[in-house]
Amino acid sequence: MTAILRCSDLCVAYGGRPVLSSVSLSLGVGFYGLWGANGTGKSTLLRMLSGSARPDHGDVWINGKHLVRDDVAARQSLAYVPDEAVVYPFMTGHDLMALCAWARKAPDIAPSIIEGFGLAPHLDKRYDALSLGTRRKMLIASAFIGEPSLLLMDEPANGLDAQSHAFFGALLAEKSRIACVLLSTHDGAFLETMGATIIRQESLGAS
Ligand SMILES: Nc1ncnc2c1ncn2[C@@H]1O[C@H](COP(=O)(O)OP(=O)(O)OP(=O)(O)O)[C@@H](O)[C@H]1O
Numbered sequence: 179m180t181a182i183l184r185c186s187d188l189c190v191a192y193g194g195r196p197v198l199s200s201v202s203l204s205l206g207v208g209f210y211g212l213w214g215a216n217g218t219g220k221s222t223l224l225r226m227l228s229g230s231a232r233p234d235h236g237d238v239w240i241n242g243k244h245l246v247r248d249d250v251a252a253r254q255s256l257a258y259v260p261d262e263a264v265v266y267p268f269m270t271g272h273d274l275m276a277l278c279a280w281a282r283k284a285p286d287i288a289p290s291i292i293e294g295f296g297l298a299p300h301l302d303k304r305y306d307a308l309s310l311g312t313r314r315k316m317l318i319a320s321a322f323i324g325e326p327s328l329l330l331m332d333e334p335a336n337g338l339d340a341q342s343h344a345f346f347g348a349l350l351a352e353k354s355r356i357a358c359v360l361l362s363t364h365d366g367a368f369l370e371t372m373g374a375t376i377i378r379q380e381s382l383g384a385s
Pocket residue numbers: 192193197214215216217218219220221222223
């Protein structure tokens with residue numbers, strides 16, 4: 179297996195309490211579900227793997243590029259959907275997608291994704307005027323811009339209606355045939371239906 183995402187010996191503690199203790203992973207193409215009880219460190223791990231926060235110790239590589247020492251190259255093939263996204267409230271869906279396309283030097287989003295999520299009527303609205311589920315769909319849709327080879331998603335399906343959830347599942351199934359998709363969720367039935375490789379947070383050297 180060629181590793182798309184690799185991390186070694188990640189350690190994170192908050193206020194002296196270890197949350198991640200020497201976590202190492204090597205993942206290739208496929209669909210992986212990060213699974214564990216509340217507070218076991220799933221979001222923390224995804225933040226470290228995406229480079230949105232730095233571990234106390236350890237290294238991350240994306241497609242062989244070190245996330246700190248070679249960060250521009252490493253992030254080129256990465257898309258990350260955090261649990262709480264920081265998006266300027268005055269931005270519209272169009273603005274968000276244009277920004278992502280610019281950052282990834284890629285064409286704008288595929289119309290089939292806009293259509294599948296029913297986003298067309300919302301693209302010109304301010305982000306802070308969108309419902310929770312519609313915000314999630316905007317972020318998920320943006321993550322697919324530029325054909326990233328690594329998608330990290332933190333409980334991405336929260337707030338999605340049934341139709342959008344089904345579309346999301348189909349999108350992930352297709353994507354995980356050519357990319358590494360790692361998401362955290364409490365929805366075990368979804369992971370089972372998707373045939374995901376389940377990674378138990380507690381088995382990773384988490385608290
Ligand atoms: N920035 C921070 N400062 C201090 N403590 C933090 C910080 N981020 C997370 N923690 C603590 O680290 C632990 C792991 O939190 P994390 O959010 O990673 O867990 P989780 O598995 O994603 O939880 P959930 O399933 O509830 O989303 C928790 O005890 C949390 O309070």
